[in-house]
Ligand code: SF4
């Protein structure tokens with residue numbers, strides 16, 4: 055077979071082409087350098103200003119709903135024009151303020167037409183969660199408008215799952231600046247309740263163990279040991295959610311945080327949440343999963359570990375709260391005889407338990423992908439896994455004397471019993 059001919063390289067021609075390419079690239083680099091030196095990074099391609107701070111180059115647009123115009127000429131260093139101090143009223147921006155104010159977390163500023171509530175949250179330094187660049191997709195920025203709904207433009211299509219005085223901060227545009235607005239994000243900054251290594255009250259026997267640098271889940275090797283074996287214990291209350299980070303190697307609780315259940319936009323009691331979930335299925339689940347993931351992130355940052363080191367999650371809550379998290383249909387819990395689909399299957403002999411197990415990945419919880427979420431069994435109807443957890447915690451099954459247990463929450467459960 056004839057060998058393929060190898061083309062001879064003309065070194066001079068090759069060098070000429072190389073020089074040409076270098077020349078082209080160097081002129082592009084010079085241009086890019088010039089651009090980054092003189093063209094402000096906050097100036098978009100339409101020469102509008104996207105900065106969230108004051109700048110002397112900002113000019114008022116004809117249409118108040120549009121972004122401010124950047125008056126910079128790209129010839130001088132734009133940073134000289136940036137306002138590092140608060141913008142005085144007499145700036146060139148000439149914002150038309152109304153008589154109204156916007157308030158959140160006891161912070162107030164003046165109101166002008168055209169901005170979103172998210173813009174005001176920025177101004178007031180109020181934290182509103184987002185993961186969609188404020189495009190209305192993530193549904194994380196839900197806020198409660200406590201006062202001044204009439205000052206906002208009507209809900210748009212992306213907010214159709216919200217009712218009453220709930221809005222998406224990124225979509226709620228101020229249309230009347232003469233009315234006072236008061237708003238609050240649904241997920242408040244969590245309050246750390248405990249920040250100490252609590253001694254465990256029971257002997258631990260975790261399903262996750264480490265042997266010779268390998269992490270095993272119920273005997274199955276699932277990961278290499280990264281330095282920690284952590285678990286989460288989550289109490290999903292209708293009103294308040296508590297999450298504890300537990301060290302599975304010694305049973306100690308590292309920290310616990312509590313926050314308002316962000317599902318409040320679906321109603322404040324269980325029956326309202328059930329009917330809301332029937333119409334806008336998935337929205338309540340999305341809200342609680344986002345909140346749990348947010349807490350995991352905060353704990354990671356504060357306690358120096360990675361989410362992949364969370365190998366087990368235990369969830370308790372009333373039947374509705376628990377089953378919404380597990381992606382189950384909760385409509386039957388809202389109608390007589392108030393039994394969940396899981397309880398019905400259990401009573402029909404189709405299941406051996408009302409407890410639930412699911413992979414974190416399937417539920418969208420950001421932990422080790424091989425980790426599992428365990429939902430404690432239900433007692434019956436609305437009396438759920440939270441009551442089962444308290445019964446286990448006080449070991450009612452071995453109490454010789456009659457004891458009474460009262461769990462005061464949005465709903466209150468009372469259990470009287472003995473061994
Ligand atoms: S107005 Fe100021 S901050 Fe805004 S794009 Fe122009 S130079 Fe940048």
Ligand code: FES
Pocket residue numbers: 183184185186187188189190191192193194195222223224225
């Ligand atoms: S920020 Fe994502 S929906 Fe508003």
